[in-house]
Amino acid sequence: MAEPPPAAPAEAPSATDNAEVQELQGQLAELQARNAELSEQFLRAQADVQNTRRRADEEMSKARKFAIEGFAESLLPVADSLEAGLAIKDATPEQIREGAEATLRQLKSALERNKVIEISPPVGTRFDPHQHQAISAVPVDGGQEPNTIVSVLQKGYLIAERVLRPALVTVAASK
Structure with a gap:
């Protein structure tokens, strides 16, 4: 087997090599400082997000x-x-009737201020399954159209345009 040639003696680093090493060490130190700064900013941002979420x-x-x-x-004035x-x-x-009527007006006013709106459809209004619940269908004389309201058995209520309770109604039956 052949032996490898003897290693050349190590050359002493030149001045340009030293300058390159110092420049690279400077860049490394600069990048490490920038990394530390960005890490700190990241930790602060993460803490801000956690505080905002909390x-x-x-x-x-x-x-x-x-x-x-x-x-x-x-509702306290009503009570x-x-x-x-x-x-x-x-x-x-x-006096009892007058007091009850005044209290009912107070209650209706309090409900309206809080966006609780009454659903009380007039007779002859078209049945709307989104706001009305038909309890029964009755035959009617006098030309009332089918699927229209004949009577309201119980008022319904909306709260902020969402049905809280549908109005219970009787509707005209199909002929």
Whole structure:
């Protein structure tokens, strides 16, 4: 077997080699500093995202917890009126009726302020399955069209344009 040739003696680094090494070490130090800066920015951004998420979760929790607060507050005068009416021991039937009507107006006003809207379709209105629930169909005389409302048995309600309870109605039967 042939032996490898003897290694050449190591040359001393030249001045240009030293300059290149120093330049590369400078670039390395610069890149390490930039990496440390970007890592710190990333950690800060990640902490900001976590804090924002935590605050949003807390706000959602509070919103759910106190969402009904405004509605409840608008019903308090209605409760006060009912209690005041019951406190009168020797009220006449007329006074009781007037008090009940005034309290009902207060209640309707409180519901409307909170976007709870009454569904009470007039007779002859076309049946809408999205807002009405037909309890029965009855034959009618007098030319009323089929699938129109004959009577409202119970009012329905919308809350913010969403059906809370459909109106219970009787509709005209097909001939």
